[in-house]
Amino acid sequence: MGKQVKFIGLGVVVVILATLGGFKFFDRVENGNVGIRYAISGGVRDKALSQGIHFVGLDYVTQYPIKTQSIKQRVAVATSDGKKTDVKISYSYHVDPSKAVAIYKKFGSADIHAIETGWLAQKLQKASRESMAKFTLLEVVGTDSTKAQAGILKSFQQAAEPYGFVVEDLSFGTPSIDEQTQKSIDDIIKAGQDNKKAELEAKTKETQAKADADAKITAANAEAEANNKINASINDQTIAYMEAQARLKHGWVTVQTNDAMVDAKGN
Structure with a gap:
């Protein structure tokens, strides 16, 4: 009887250890992440784990985000006319799952937020300076705003994507403006308003003149028609x-x- 109890107790212990070991040997990768496996023997394994439950043995697994991230950053730049300004830029990006391991190896234990505020911020700053330097400040806030934005996006994508960061889209707000540029903008707006007013007045006069002419033509036609009817009726x-x-x-x-x-x- 005593031996039987011992065997039962030993069996329970084995089951518990096996269960705990099973939990240890398996790991779950959450949705929107990949798993970076670090072997206890040293080094990062070459293939990342997709979402779900995986047998990992004694490897340590780090969750690495691959879902789209939205970032806002203010950058300081100078335009082609030598004016300094700063602008708020918003962009969205995600990590290429196939390059997640390479990113982890390059940046080590740095988390994704540290990469965003460090390496990615530097790349965005450089791309912004290169693009904005091709335009005057007045052009950036006016006719060439879209071109400047497209230039920043293209340069940023070319700098980030080879390393596994896929920039999806980018937009920027209104740059800070000095007094001289603001006056130029105000003058342009006023000139545009004056031109629009003059065009409207000219169009109104043209419309009125046409209406008067049409009325005279209508009256003349009516009189001529009446005379024709009178003449036709006389015999x-x-x-x-x-x-x-x-x-x-x-x-x-x-x-x-x-x-x-x-x-x-x-x-």
Whole structure:
């Protein structure tokens, strides 16, 4: 009986140890991450783990994010006309899963936030300076804003993607503006408003003149049509009828006899 109890107790211990060992030998990679395996024998394994549960033995697994991250950063730049400004830039990026291990090897134990505020911030700063230096400050806040933004995005992508950081999109706000540039902008806006007002007034006058001309043409056409109708309605019978009506109205008629025409007034 005592031996049986010992065997049962030993079996329970084995089951518990096996269960605990199973949890130790398996690891779960959360959604939106890959798992970077670090072997206790030394070194990072070459292949990252996808999301889900994996047998890892005694390896240590670090969760590495690959989902899209949204970053905001303010950068200081100088434009082609020598003016210094700063602008707030927003961009989205994600880590290429196939290059996650290479990123981990390059940056070591640095977490993704440290990379964003360090290495990525430097690359964005450099790309911004290169692009903004091609435009004046007035162009950046005006007609060439889209070109400047596209230039920053392209340069940033080219700098980051070879290392496994995929920049998806980028946008920037309004750069800080000095007084002289602000005055130039105000003058341009005022000139545009004045031009628009002048165009509107000219168009109004043109519309009114056209309306007056159309009204005169319509009246002339109506008068001509009325005259045509009157002319078309006059013939010998009409004239004779009108003459007879006039004579009756004024109290006299013309009588035709065999020898002569005699006018007689009626009483």
